[in-house]
């Protein structure tokens with residue numbers, strides 16, 4: 001297999017473990033491009049990528065745009081607040097407008113779950129999901145497993161803890177699927193108000209006691225408290241949250257010495273994780289960001305048919 005035989009990349013649920021591994025293998029190749037003097041390859045030459053972000057983003061948007069530029073695509077960001085969306089244009093009409101201007105790929109982030117799936121059914125361009133509501137953030141799930149494979153060789157048999165605001169987290173949902181598909185054991189942990197019973201359906205462990213879980217973990221992924229998605233207070237105070245669920249220096253000292261500390265960003269320093277741990281030797285948070293570019297390059301490439309690397313190796317491009 002050297003291509004994703006699909007038009008769109010919408011979620012982790014519909015990817016097989018072989019497809020996830022193919023994306024990771026391909027990302028490894030693209031990461032080498034970062035070390036070249038000329039950091040670009042002609043894989044998407046002549047193609048146009050629109051980035052359509054209805055929600056704020058730093059990492060995902062810039063990472064997709066950077067990835068597409070390194071593949072030599074024409075990259076156009078749609079400034080939502082200054083676009084005709086502000087005049088009431090519908091999602092589908094905006095997407096069809098982009099398609100009328102030669103869109104080959106549309107990368108979308110939207111507050112509504114399944115908005116990318118809806119677009120994918122209604123336009124010819126490839127749709128890549130940059131995050132939809134609480135539902136899915138597939139490229140984050142992929143870059144997270146890639147980052148651990150890069151560190152450890154495999155995720156199989158590792159115990160991965162995902163901690164914090166699980167309820168509102170598309171990252172948690174995508175990471176659970178990506179890590180379990182590749183054979184990791186996943187536990188989720190947080191206050192009971194932020195870890196709903198629906199997560200039992202994933203066949204993972206649920207715990208509310210971080211201090212019991214933490215020393216058992218090979219990987220810990222600390223999630224941000226998403227105050228913008230919470231209606232009302234789901235825990236008594238930030239102080240109490242910090243007391244029970246923050247990865248403090250004191251807690252970190254009780255971890256396995258080789259634990260990998262992850263965070264999808266943006267980080268609330270001093271809330272879910274302390275400065276010293278964010279910037280400490282076990283943190284792979286910045287590597288996750290770098291790897292995000294390689295993984296997104298791999299996704300564009302594999303959706304395009306995945307043949308060009310071979311042609312490039314043979315000197316045909």
Ligand code: CP
Nearest residue numbers: 057058059060264265
């Ligand atoms: N991890 C992540 O999705 O970050 P952004 O919201 O900055 O894109």
